[in-house]
Amino acid sequence: MRLLLVEDSIRLRDLLTERIRGAGWMLDAVGTIAAATEASRSILYDLVLIDLGLPDGDGKSLIRSLRAQGSSVPILVLTARGSIDDRVDALDCGADDFLMKPFNHIEFLARCRALLRRSGPHRAERIELGRLEFDPASGSVRVGGAIVPISPRERSILELLLRHSDRVVPKERIEIALSAFGEEISTNAVELAISRLRKRLEPVGAGIAIETVRGAGYLLREVKAHA
Structure with a gap:
């Protein structure tokens, strides 16, 4: 939001x-x-x-x-x-x-x-992917019903990627999202934020993965659990 x-x-x-x-x-x-x-x-x-x-x-x-x-x-x-x-x-x-x-x-x-x-x-509905549930109105992120602590900057990127899941989100769009926090964006700000977001989601088994598409941006997709 x-x-x-x-x-x-x-x-x-x-x-x-x-x-x-x-x-x-x-x-x-x-x-x-x-x-x-x-x-x-x-x-x-x-x-x-x-x-x-x-x-x-x-x-x-x-x-x-x-x-x-x-x-x-x-x-x-x-x-x-x-x-x-x-x-x-x-x-x-x-x-x-x-x-x-x-x-x-x-x-x-x-x-x-x-x-x-x-x-x-369409903008206020909860978004679900994998085991993750995101509530745009409250900003809460849950995996398996449990709240995942996440910073506002990471949350803004997650929402952007969720709304464009299975599509490549250009790095420039993520930079615009980060700029809304009124901070100067360094050259590696997006990479650092994506890295922190991955570290938040991977240990809790969110069932999603953020892939780097070289020269293009980032793609969020669901990861199916192995039988």
Whole structure:
């Protein structure tokens, strides 16, 4: 799952970034409507979080723009504006939910999970391959019913590979997934992340294998148990 946060307060943006990435979701965080518009042109987000008071305009104009472009991405408004009119206006222009500042971060994450579950059945359904089960909404990874501890970076790669199982995923696409964590990507970052992911999954008998396709990328496939 990849989220877009549009919030001009650096302090709140940093705090929410920590919470969101801690929940295992990928995030792009920007502070203006212009930056959000540019990001949404090239990336398909699962949830957009928008503050209404932005330095280059009202967040409602961004919501209207997204809806005018045909986007059905769930939108959660985060704002200090508390009047009924503000809430009604935000919902009428296309927002799906509204959260008043200051808010409890446990409730914030719960609202995000709820919207992610409604973001499209094909994206929110659990993915199963081999003995592994992945829940995109919660980010949980299980093998034989037991939770497998996995880092957010590894989880983002696993989800990408699972959604394209039995197909080669180019290395460049994995680099884009890693970049959502706001860290500079080193030349061997993908190889290191894939290596760590293999070490997580192989000992627990997940029944899947990540193959390196030289010059192309990586392929995830199911490994049948021998009789």
